[in-house]
Amino acid sequence: MRAIVVRNFGAAPELADMPVPEPGPGAVRVQLEAAGVNPFDQRMATGFLDGKLPHDFPMILGVDGAGVVSSIGPGVSRFAVGDRVVGTFLTPPVGHGSFADYSVAPEDGTLVHIPDGVPAGAAAALPTAGLTAQDLVDASEIAPDQTVLVIGATGGVGSFLVQLANTAGAQVIATARGDAADQMTRLGAATTVDYTDGTVIEQVAAAYPNGIDVLFDLVSPPEQLAAATTLVRKGGTVYSTISAADEAALRERGINGGNFESTGGAPELTRLLRRVAAGDIVVPIDATVPLAEAATVVGASGARGKTVLTI
Ligand SMILES: NC(=O)c1ccc[n+]([C@@H]2O[C@H](COP(=O)([O-])OP(=O)(O)OC[C@H]3O[C@@H](n4cnc5c(N)ncnc54)[C@H](OP(=O)(O)O)[C@@H]3O)[C@@H](O)[C@H]2O)c1
Structure with a gap:
């Protein structure tokens, strides 16, 4: 073969x-x-x-x-x-x-x-990227109207995550460069931030001066993630899919979450497929x-x- x-x-x-x-x-x-x-x-x-x-x-x-x-x-x-x-x-x-x-x-x-x-x-x-996105949204227990920033939103995990967070009722802020912004908007992002057009932190801090509730970071190394974490309100949630989070530092600041490993198996994949079959997720x-x-x-x-x- x-x-x-x-x-x-x-x-x-x-x-x-x-x-x-x-x-x-x-x-x-x-x-x-x-x-x-x-x-x-x-x-x-x-x-x-x-x-x-x-x-x-x-x-x-x-x-x-x-x-x-x-x-x-x-x-x-x-x-x-x-x-x-x-x-x-x-x-x-x-x-x-x-x-x-x-x-x-x-x-x-x-x-x-x-x-x-x-x-x-x-x-x-679906299996790796879709399940990771679904697991992240499940783990963070997003409440309607919470603000959720996805850094690295335009790839596999992010493209599902933007949709699933939006479906959960969140106001989604997605990073995107160039014409990828349109795709993020179509998938449900309320706001897009071009990370090549000034820092994400400055742009998000200016648009959301009271801070955000959830940060899903799919790409930032530890120092950049620590800096982005300052955007998140006390009591909020930060997840890194690339093991970049300093979990002790998050706890000191009263932030939930940490380094995330997807654990989704057959039941979760079936749930995701049903959502795709029903047209809830593209x-x-x-x-x-x-x-x-x-x-x-x-x-x-x-x-x-x-x-x-x-x-
Ligand atoms: N822990 C787990 O269970 C788990 C599960 C699945 C995936 N992962 C990991 O999570 C990461 C993302 O996975 P993926 O499948 O979504 O990867 P992907 O499809 O390669 O997408 C990554 C996206 O991030 C964008 N990007 C790169 N640098 C960026 C930056 N500085 N700021 C904002 N966006 C940036 C890329 O586009 P541009 O470069 O054009 O901006 C690309 O669209 C990977 O490292 C993967 O290994 C972990």
């Missing part, structure tokens, strides 16, 4: 011919139709999980994927051959991911049925790229929503 692999940590991703995997007990094999691209793919390729989990090389990249169940292992009861499914394909040893014609996942992992009417490409864009796909050209988009910067591979 075709697969996008790296032959060692840090090597460039390449198209390779790999054996079709067989599902073991409790696992299903999915013939993939689409795979979502995330910054995490590049991190995995450069060894982020080295020392934490075993790896197989050549390592097939990709975590998020959607397709059709083509084979089931012994004991599988939740899925049957022919089911349309979406989920995450990251079971140790690392290296058997979703950037391939086929991949295998445990039936009790993050693997769920795709509702009718949701295309495989849209489904494949899946913001920016680029659709054939599997064979995955190397051109893995690790790319300047995302506008999600990039999806067609398989």
Whole structure:
């Protein structure tokens, strides 16, 4: 089968011919139709999980994927051959991911049925970015009319987060440069801030002199995050998805939150898919790229929503 692999940590991703995997007990094999691209793919390729989990090389990249169940292992009861499914394909040893014609996942992992009417490409864009956004909004318990600043809003997580925070009733302030601002407004941002046009802090402080309630920061390193935190009222919430928060310093200032790791699994993914099927959330796909050209988009910067591979 075709697969996008790296032959060692840090090597460039390449198209390779790999054996079709067989599902073991409790696992299903999915013939993939689409795979979502995330910054995490590049991190995995450069060894982020080295020392934490075993790896197989050549390592097939990709975590998020959607397709059709083509084979089931012994004991599988939740899925049957022919089911349309979406989920995450990251079971140790690392290296058997979703950037391939086929991949295998445990039936009790993050693997769920795709509702009718949701295309495989849209489904494949959801697991990592969409679940993280939904988890962030759930964790911060946004109340109607609260002000929520999203720094790094124009990428995968942010494009879902702006919508979900808006749906929760928040006044959303989204960072965006250039014409990405229009997209943020369409997704539900009340205000956009161009971070290349003066500092975000000065612009937000001028527009919201009484401070904001929630800061979701998807991109700022620790010093910048600490500075942005001064925008948040006492009793407010700050989350960093890149482990940039000094949690002790947040507590000293009476701020909730901290470093955030998405824990969303199958039930949360099903909930998100229902919202997509109902039309409550748009899946913001920016680029659709054939599997064979995955190397051109893995690790790319300047995302506008999600990039999806067609398989
Ligand atoms: N902890 C978790 O559970 C978890 C889960 C998912 C993702 N993450 C992490 O969260 C981060 C965001 O993920 P993602 O999928 O949304 O990434 P992404 O799709 O690459 O989006 C990042 C966005 O941030 C913008 N950006 C870059 N520098 C910026 C700055 N200084 N100010 C404002 N915006 C800026 C980028 O566009 P421009 O450069 O054009 O402005 C891009 O649109 C990644 O580091 C990812 O690994 C963590």
